[in-house]
Amino acid sequence: MNDLEMYREQLAICDDKIIDALAERNSVVEKIMAYKEQYGMPILQPAQEQKQERRLNEKLKDNKYRDEILDVFSRILRNSKKIQARKLFSYNIVLIGFMGAGKSTVSDYLSTMFDMRLVEMDQEISDREEMSIPDIFATYGEEYFRKKETELLKELQNEKNCIISCGGGAALREENVVEMKKNGRVVLLTASPETIYDRVKDSNDRPILNGNNNVEFIAEMMEKRREKYEAAADIVVQTDNKTILQICEELISRLMELDNR
Numbered sequence: 001m002n003d004l005e006m007y008r009e010q011l012a013i014c015d016d017k018i019i020d021a022l023a024e025r026n027s028v029v030e031k032i033m034a035y036k037e038q039y040g041m042p043i044l045q046p047a048q049e050q051k052q053e054r055r056l057n058e059k060l061k062d063n064k065y066r067d068e069i070l071d072v073f074s075r076i077l078r079n080s081k082k083i084q085a086r087k088l089f090s091y092n093i094v095l096i097g098f099m100g101a102g103k104s105t106v107s108d109y110l111s112t113m114f115d116m117r118l119v120e121m122d123q124e125i126s127d128r129e130e131m132s133i134p135d136i137f138a139t140y141g142e143e144y145f146r147k148k149e150t151e152l153l154k155e156l157q158n159e160k161n162c163i164i165s166c167g168g169g170a171a172l173r174e175e176n177v178v179e180m181k182k183n184g185r186v187v188l189l190t191a192s193p194e195t196i197y198d199r200v201k202d203s204n205d206r207p208i209l210n211g212n213n214n215v216e217f218i219a220e221m222m223e224k225r226r227e228k229y230e231a232a233a234d235i236v237v238q239t240d241n242k243t244i245l246q247i248c249e250e251l252i253s254r255l256m257e258l259d260n261r
């Protein structure tokens with residue numbers, strides 16, 4: 001055997017070791033998940049993730065292949081998250097609620113923590129139409145926008161394990177709710193009118209609030225929409241005075257309860 005052949009054999013042995021280590025690692029990830037579930041522990045533990053990252057950086061600090069190895073680890077960690085997400089959610093998570101209830105923030109955080117695909121409906125519609133939401137309203141009217149919402153929701157029913165952040169009006173239509181529920185669990189995020197006002201007061205991209213951006217108008221509109229939002233929801237998570245981590249933990253444990261019932 002010449003040297004080249006020998007090196008190739010050594011490489012194959014390394015690959016086998018990597019495969020075995022990865023398979024073992026993934027099964028440990030599943031054990032950790034099961035343990036957290038069994039003992040009702042928080043699923044999201046960002047502090048632990050940071051600790052793991054520090055450990056890796058420390059271990060690799062003088063390694064010649066530091067950057068390359070860290071690159072591989074970032075994929076490994078993303079895949080661990082995917083394994084967790086697939087185990088926890090075999091469906092889409094559909095976030096609904098009033099403007100400023102926290103749908104975008106929560107969906108963003110969840111999609112990062114579980115490496116799940118995120119569809120921000122307003123963004124998607126705006127990208128496809130190559131226009132901002134206020135411009136779509138001004139040019140084609142609200143009805144046109146609502147039609148686009150329904151079309152997109154129908155299309156998204158081919159997805160699984162994806163986070164769908166709906167525009168505030170999406171859950172008001174019966175046919176949209178039917179679509180949301182086909183393949184997803186619907187999570188209603190709520191907040192007081194005061195909190196909502198605080199979150200949206202500087203925003204210019206909410207045509208529904210145009211010229212009426214005040215607590216009274218918001219409270220009145222929320223009340224008008226409340227019944228429909230609640231009817232659509234599988235679970236409700238109240239977001240006032242909570243951190244993003246608290247909100248997401250509550251959301252996850254409530255979804256888990258729903259499945260274990």
Ligand code: S3P
Pocket residue numbers: 097098099100103122133166167168169170205206207208
């Ligand atoms: C709307 C909410 C907006 C956007 C559109 C209409 C509504 O989404 O879809 O301006 O009717 O409540 P956000 O809830 O993301 O602001």
